[in-house]
Amino acid sequence: xxxxxxxxxxxxxxxxxxxxxxxxxxxxxxxxxxxxxxxxxxxxxxxxxxxxxxxxxxxxxxxxxxxxxxxxxxxxxxxxxxxxxxxxxxxxxxxxxxxxxxxxxxxxxxxxxxxxxxxxxxxxxxxxxxxxxxxxxxxxxxxxxxxxxxxx
Numbered sequence: 001x002x003x004x005x006x007x008x009x010x011x012x013x014x015x016x017x018x019x020x021x022x023x024x025x026x027x028x029x030x031x032x033x034x035x036x037x038x039x040x041x042x043x044x045x046x047x048x049x050x051x052x053x054x055x056x057x058x059x060x061x062x063x064x065x066x067x068x069x070x071x072x073x074x075x076x077x078x079x080x081x082x083x084x085x086x087x088x089x090x091x092x093x094x095x096x097x098x099x100x101x102x103x104x105x106x107x108x109x110x111x112x113x114x115x116x117x118x119x120x121x122x123x124x125x126x127x128x129x130x131x132x133x134x135x136x137x138x139x140x141x142x143x144x145x146x147x148x149x150x151x152x
Contacts, residue, residue: 004116006062012125013053013065015107019135020046022100026093032151035090035142039097042135049128056124090151094143101136108132 020043027039054064108129111117117125145151 002060002062004114005118005121006057006060008111008114008117008125009053009057009060009121010062010065012107012111012128013050013057015104016046016050016053016128017065019100019104019132020050022097026097030090030093032090034151035093038138038142042138045131045135049131052124052128056121060121091143091146094139094146098136098139098143101132101139104132105129105136 023039023043023046027036027043030036030039057064108125111125112122112129
């Protein structure tokens with residue numbers, strides 16, 4: 001059971017690191033100072049969540065993942081390339097960020113479907129999943145506001 005818990009937690013560490021890096025990139029590219037601050041704040045919250053996941057992996061006797069996934073790195077590279085050839089506006093940044101949060105949302109939901117998780121790990125994943133949902137919904141709502149001509 002410990003191996004399955006460690007594997008699930010390490011998968012969540014990877015997707016969370018991807019999210020953290022995605023929010024940092026969004027903060028770097030955003031034009032609106034309030035969006036920059038919001039994205040930086042989300043990245044910091046995710047970083048704290050990653051540390052919590054890593055501590056749980058260590059407590060279970062495992063070796064925690066340090067970085068994000070290859071898919072996440074490729075996505076960030078694609079986003080960087082696109083922003084180099086096209087001036088991305090805040091709406092485009094919000095759309096990309098929401099796509100990243102969709103991935104995190106699915107990964108956490110999939111983890112919660114695993115019947116082999118210990119009670120302690122399941123409680124941690126469930127609590128963090130609520131944060132993922134809040135991030136996703138916040139970004140989605142901001143994206144909708146930008147689409148309708150509003151801003152932060």
